[in-house]
Amino acid sequence: MNHWIIVPIVLPALLAPFIVLTMRHDLLLQRVFSMAxxxxxxxxxxxxxxxxxxxxxxxxELGNWRAPFGIVLVLDRLSALMVLLTSLLSVVVAIYAITSAWDTRGRHFHALFQFQLMGINGAFLTGDIFNLFVFFEVLLIASYGLMLHGGGAARMKAGVQYVVVNLAGSTLFLIAVGTIYGVTGTLNMADLAVKVPQIPAGDQALLRVGALLLLVVFAVKAALVPIHFWLPGTYANAPAPVAALFAVMTKVGAYSILRFFTLVFGDAAGDNAWLAADWLLPAALVTLIVGAAGVLGAKELSRLVCFSVVGSMGTLLTAIALFTPAATVAALFYMIHSTFATAALFLLADQISDRRGGAGGRLTTAPRFAQTGLLASLFFLAAIAMAGMPPMTGFLGKLMVLDSARSSDSMATIWTIILVTSLVSIVGFARAGSVIFWKSASLPDPVETAPSRPALPIAAASLMLAAMVGLAIFANPVTGYLETAAAELYSPTHYIRTVLGPEVVAEQR
Incomplete structure (x- = not known):
């Protein structure tokens, strides 16, 4: 076995308690070990x-126990991509938290940060549903602490809402897991892929109930309408580095939908193949509309970014809901782009708000501040990336989504909604930028309303923009990798054989 597969889980799992037990009173050591x-x-x-x-x-195979009875981790192109995306984001978040001193505003930031990485990486690597639930709980428990980092009434209120919604989602998750296990007798996803097509007709309805409950749970994590309401308040009130890290949290829900429903309820599942597509596409399109409307109507910069996240998840899930290899390639490319763009916007919004004194993040004119030109330029790049304008990767991602929808019966609807909401988002971002930078520049000489701030946090935010530039430059090899990953998803025979063994697959078929 390749023992490196478990390192993305074990490394942060060991580092987090080590930080708490041996260096909880030494912030410098915490920073060094967390960054390392x-x-x-x-x-x-x-x-x-x-x-x-x-x-x-x-x-x-943990403990050398064979699937489907043992706990297994599976590394393929998709899971490796998601772990890499999380790891890259974690480096930028760690740099920003340290250079902006966000980690001094509460206790145990770095330990919770490591536990969060453990849960996210585990969710991407696990090969069975129950351990997906376990890793969901690990990342959620860590996110509760990170969400409340620094305290404050608004943050506490948003944190309570976040906890309640996710506890309800966890309850549904357990019910779904129990239902599916009761029907199939297994929770290993590769084993489910073999057994679901063989389920007797009398048990099909119960299986569908379990699958739909799972879809609801994943939709909660992905902020899909109508259960998106928790995201704007939660992310807007979260500390900036935490909100940036949460950029990959919604992707856990999207990844779970893609992984589970292509593997377990794909074409081989017969009548059950409709479970995600028929429910997911309409909700994704409505999510896109709600996100664009929120961007246009936002009165605070942080909430504008939050609604842009909702809109980006609508675009991502629209592509996923088509369930074709081409659409999945577009979805994965857009997923990478939107993670970078979301993180960049949250970090830049924090830097802008921190420099505007009493005006903070409100979309009102205020005296100019230090480094206005630099922040205006970076915000412009991040905004056009999120809105999907050329030459940034958002344009490429949306173009790929539109192209993949040409074979869909809903092509006209998808094209209309994506293009119109993109225009609305452009207007919303342009309004925010003009108020914060252009109109403020017309005011008299700037008034010093806040002390000078270090430039290193801006450099950390710029790394996310640089990552998007790199994604655009290397779009061809990245797309080639994603095409192979999508092909593996829609032809999962080798995945199943890797997990169960060729002899087990032959016997069960």
Whole structure:
């Protein structure tokens, strides 16, 4: 077995308690070890991605217990990509938290940060539904602490809402897991892929109930309408580095939908193949509309960014809901782009709000501040990226989504909604930028309403924009990798054989 597969889970799992137990009173050591852990995680993720790109899926059996009875981790191109995306984001978030001193505003930031990475990476690597639930809970518990980092009444109120919504989602998750296990007798996803087509007709309805409940749970994580309401308040009140890290949290829900429903309820599942597509596409399109409307009507910069996240998830889930290889390639490319763009916007919004004195993040004119030109330029780049304008990767991502929808019966609807909401988002971002930068520049000489701020946090935010530039430059090899990943998703035979073994697959079929 390749023991490197478990490192993205074990490394932060060991580092978090080590930070708490041995250096909880020494912030400098916490920063050093947390930053070193994030960099090491990125190096491991790069190695795992290279391995996944050069060969078939790999299996890691904890305790050498064979699937479907043992706990297994599976590394393929998709899971490796998501771990790499998380690791890259974690390095930028760690840099920003340290350079902006956000980690001094509460206790145990770095330990919770490591636990969060453990849960996210585990969710991407796990090979069965129950352990997906376990890792969901790990990342959620860590996110509760990170959400409340620094205190404050508004943050506490948003945190309570976040906890309640996710506890309800966890309850539904357990009910769904129990229902599916009661029908199939297994929770291993590869084993489910084999057994679901063989379920007797009398049990099909109960199986569909379990699958729909899972879809609801994943939709909660992905902020899909009508259960998106928790995201704007939560992300707007979260500390900036936490909100940036949460950029990948909604992607966990999208990844789970893609992984579970292509593997377990794909074409081989017969009548059950409709479970995600028929429900997901209309909700995704409505989510896109709600997000664009929120961007246009936002009165605060942080809420504008939050609604742009909702809109981006609508675009992403629209592509996923088509459930074709071409649409999945577009979805994965857009997923990478939107993670970078979301993180960049949250970090830039924090820097802008911090420099505007009493005006904060409100979309009102205020005296100019230090580094206005630099922040205006960076905000402009991040805004056009999120809105989907050329030459940034958002344009490429949306173009790929539109192209993949040409074979869909809903092509006209999809094209109309994506193009119109893109225009609305452009107007919303342009309004915010003109109020904060252009109209403020027409005021008299700037008034110093806040002390000078370090430039390093801006550099951390710029790394996300640089990542988008890199994605645009290397779009061709990245797309080639994604095409192979999509092909693996829609032809999961090798995945199943890797997990269960060829002899087990032959017997069960």
């Amino acid at each position: 852990g994030a960099v090491a995680l990125l190096a491991v993720a790069l190695g795992l991605t290279a391995q996944a790109a050069s060969g078939p899926a790999q299996l890691y």
